[in-house]
Amino acid sequence: MEKYSALHFFIFCSIDLHINIFSKIKEKQGDLDSFERGVQDMEREQILTGHIYTANANMPFAEAMYCKDGVIQAIGLKQDVIRKADPGAVIRKVRGLILPGxxxxxxxxxxxxxxxxxVNLSGGETVKEYQREIIHYITEHPNATVITGQGYRNGVFPDKGPDKNILDAICEQNNxxxxxxxxxxxxxxxWVNSIALKQAGFESETGWIHELDKNYFESILPVYSVEDYKKAILHYQDLATMYGITxxxxxMLSERKEYMTAIQAYKELAEEGKLHIYFRMAYPMFDGDCIEEVVAQILSLKKETRSECFEIIGVKFFLDGVIEGHTAYLSEPYADTPGDAGQCLWRLEELKKAFMAVEREHLQIHVxxxxxxxxxxxLQALEYVNEQVDITKSRHSITHLQVVKPEQIIRMRRMGIIAVLNPYWHLVSDDYYYQIETPYLGKERVEQEYPVKDFINAGIICTQGSxxxxxIPPNIWNCLGLCVMRKRPESIYPVHNPSQRISCQKALEMFTINGARQLFLDDRHGSLEAGKDADYLILNGDPFLLPEEELFRLQVEECYVKGVRVL
Ligand SMILES: [Zn+2]
Known part of the structure; x- marks a missing residue:
C-alpha cells in the first residue's frame, strides 16, 4: 500500500535524517555495551514505581511493578508490590509512562x-530529487548490473505517472x-527504463507498470543472499526498537520470490540469538497456486524454522491493490471513472477453497x-468456511480496510476477525485526501473511510500496522497522535470524520494486548501482569496527561524484553 508523501516528508524528509536516526541507534547501543554489570543485576530484580498502563482489562493502571529474572512477579498498588518483593530489591521511580512492548x-x-x-527514493518530493538520487546511486555503484530501488511516489508525476524517458535519459547521460x-x-x-522493458519482454509506452504486470520483471531483479537479508532484518529491528516495537x-510480498532466503535469514538470526523482537510471518498464496502444495510447504517450513523469536503463523492473501492506482476493488465504481470498480485478484470459488485449506491446518488467514x-x-469466503468449522477463535485478520460498509463490520465481528488498521493514513496529508482520495472515491465514501471507532465499538479486536x-519510520507514537486527533497538528483543515477519533487508552490497547493477540503471543506478552514476561517500555512522557499535539513527540527512553534492556 502506499500513501502520504507529506507524512514521509514531515517525519523522514531526507536520507541524512535516516542516517541520523541510525547513528542514534548506534549511540544507544554503545551506551548499552558500557553498562556496568551491577546495572544488569539491578535490571534482573527491581521495583518500578510511577504511572503504569498495564493493558490488562481487569486492572488497566498500576502504581508499581516488580520484575525478577525477566518475569513480572507482582504489579498493582505500590505498598502491595513492595510487600511481595524480595527484601533489598531496588526501587526505581520512573517519570514517564511505563507500558507493555x-x-x-x-x-x-x-x-x-x-x-x-x-536507490532509496523515500521522502523525495520532486522528479529532480529522484533523478539526483538515481544518478548518485549510479556513481556509487559503477558495476551494478541492474539498478533497483524503492519509494517513489506516483503523485509526483501528475497525469501520466512516471516515465521511462526520464530513466533512459539518465542512462544515456551517465553512459x-x-x-x-x-x-x-x-x-x-x-517505474522501469527501456532496457528493463526489453529484457522482460514487456511492452509499455510509459514504463509505468501496475500490479499484475509486475511479475514480468521478477527475473531482472538482483538475487540477494541470506547474509543480505540478515542485515536487512537487523536494520529493521534496530529501527523498530527505537519506537518500542517488541x-x-x-x-511476505511477492516482488522477489526470495521467501526461502528471507526465512532462512530469520532462522539463522534466531539461532545466533540476535533477535530480540518476536517476529511472526505470513507466507503468500496467489490465485492459481496449487493450494495443497503451498499449504504443505508452509507447514514444513513452519516446523523447520520455528523458534521463540520467529515463526510462520499464517498465509497472506492479496485481494486488491490501492485507491491511488485505481486497483483497489470497490463495490461501486470509482467516482472519476464510471464503470471501473477495480478488480479482485482472487476468484471467489478459489478463495473459499484456499481459506478452507488454511483453516484446516490451523494457520492464520491474513487478507x-x-x-x-x-x-x-x-467475508463471503470466510463465511463459507465458518459454516463448516467455527472460526471465531482462529484469529484470522484483515488489513487496510479503507472503504468498508457498516454491515461488513458486523459480519467481521460475528466471525471474530481481527482488524489490522493503518491509522498512519488517516488524513495525514491534506493534499492526498483532497486531490486523490476525494475525486477517486467521491465525497460520501471518502468521508466514511477508515472508520476506526466503528470497528472498536462493534467489539472487534483492532490492531495497528505501519x-x-x-x-517510514514506523513511529508508533505518530500513530497514537493520529488515532487520538485524526489529523496532523499542523493541518489547516478541519478534522476528517471526528466521530472516528479514539481515546489514548483504546489506541494503546490496540498497540499492546490486541497486537499480541493477533500474533498469538498474548499468553506471555502484550500486557503487564504477574507471570508474564517483563517486556515493557518507558516513555519520556505520559500520554494520558499530555496535550494531544504532544503525543506525536513522545519517545521511548528504554525498552526491555524479558527484563533485559534492548534500548
Ligand atoms: Zn502491506
Whole structure:
C-alpha cells in the first residue's frame, strides 16, 4: 500500500535524517555495551514505581511493578508490590509512562533489502530529487548490473505517472546500459527504463507498470543472499526498537520470490540469538497456486524454522491493490471513472477453497483488502468456511480496510476477525485526501473511510500496522497522535470524520494486548501482569496527561524484553 508523501516528508524528509536516526541507534547501543554489570543485576530484580498502563482489562493502571529474572512477579498498588518483593530489591521511580512492548501488526520487514541495497527514493518530493538520487546511486555503484530501488511516489508525476524517458535519459547521460526497476512507495507499481522493458519482454509506452504486470520483471531483479537479508532484518529491528516495537508481523510480498532466503535469514538470526523482537510471518498464496502444495510447504517450513523469536503463523492473501492506482476493488465504481470498480485478484470459488485449506491446518488467514469489494469477497469466503468449522477463535485478520460498509463490520465481528488498521493514513496529508482520495472515491465514501471507532465499538479486536516501508519510520507514537486527533497538528483543515477519533487508552490497547493477540503471543506478552514476561517500555512522557499535539513527540527512553534492556 502506499500513501502520504507529506507524512514521509514531515517525519523522514531526507536520507541524512535516516542516517541520523541510525547513528542514534548506534549511540544507544554503545551506551548499552558500557553498562556496568551491577546495572544488569539491578535490571534482573527491581521495583518500578510511577504511572503504569498495564493493558490488562481487569486492572488497566498500576502504581508499581516488580520484575525478577525477566518475569513480572507482582504489579498493582505500590505498598502491595513492595510487600511481595524480595527484601533489598531496588526501587526505581520512573517519570514517564511505563507500558507493555508494542506490536507492529503489518510490516514488510524483508523489503528493507531494497532500501539497503538499492536507490532509496523515500521522502523525495520532486522528479529532480529522484533523478539526483538515481544518478548518485549510479556513481556509487559503477558495476551494478541492474539498478533497483524503492519509494517513489506516483503523485509526483501528475497525469501520466512516471516515465521511462526520464530513466533512459539518465542512462544515456551517465553512459550506463543496465535495466532500472524502481518500486513505488506503496509497493503496487514499478517505474522501469527501456532496457528493463526489453529484457522482460514487456511492452509499455510509459514504463509505468501496475500490479499484475509486475511479475514480468521478477527475473531482472538482483538475487540477494541470506547474509543480505540478515542485515536487512537487523536494520529493521534496530529501527523498530527505537519506537518500542517488541513484536512484529511480516506478510511476505511477492516482488522477489526470495521467501526461502528471507526465512532462512530469520532462522539463522534466531539461532545466533540476535533477535530480540518476536517476529511472526505470513507466507503468500496467489490465485492459481496449487493450494495443497503451498499449504504443505508452509507447514514444513513452519516446523523447520520455528523458534521463540520467529515463526510462520499464517498465509497472506492479496485481494486488491490501492485507491491511488485505481486497483483497489470497490463495490461501486470509482467516482472519476464510471464503470471501473477495480478488480479482485482472487476468484471467489478459489478463495473459499484456499481459506478452507488454511483453516484446516490451523494457520492464520491474513487478507489485504482496501476496497469494500475486496472485503466482500473475503467475508463471503470466510463465511463459507465458518459454516463448516467455527472460526471465531482462529484469529484470522484483515488489513487496510479503507472503504468498508457498516454491515461488513458486523459480519467481521460475528466471525471474530481481527482488524489490522493503518491509522498512519488517516488524513495525514491534506493534499492526498483532497486531490486523490476525494475525486477517486467521491465525497460520501471518502468521508466514511477508515472508520476506526466503528470497528472498536462493534467489539472487534483492532490492531495497528505501519505497512513499513510504506510508512517510514514506523513511529508508533505518530500513530497514537493520529488515532487520538485524526489529523496532523499542523493541518489547516478541519478534522476528517471526528466521530472516528479514539481515546489514548483504546489506541494503546490496540498497540499492546490486541497486537499480541493477533500474533498469538498474548499468553506471555502484550500486557503487564504477574507471570508474564517483563517486556515493557518507558516513555519520556505520559500520554494520558499530555496535550494531544504532544503525543506525536513522545519517545521511548528504554525498552526491555524479558527484563533485559534492548534500548
Ligand atoms: Zn502491506
Amino acid at each position: 508494542c506490536t507492529e501488526g503489518h510490516a514488510h520487514i524483508s523489503s528493507t533489502i531494497d532500501k539497503l541495497y538499492g 550506463v546500459m543496465v535495466p532500472i526497476v524502481l518500486q513505488s512507495e506503496d509497493c503496487h507499481s514499478y 513484536y512484529a508481523f511480516e506478510p 489485504h483488502a482496501v476496497g469494500d469489494g475486496a472485503l466482500e469477497m473475503a 505497512d513499513y516501508p510504506v510508512t
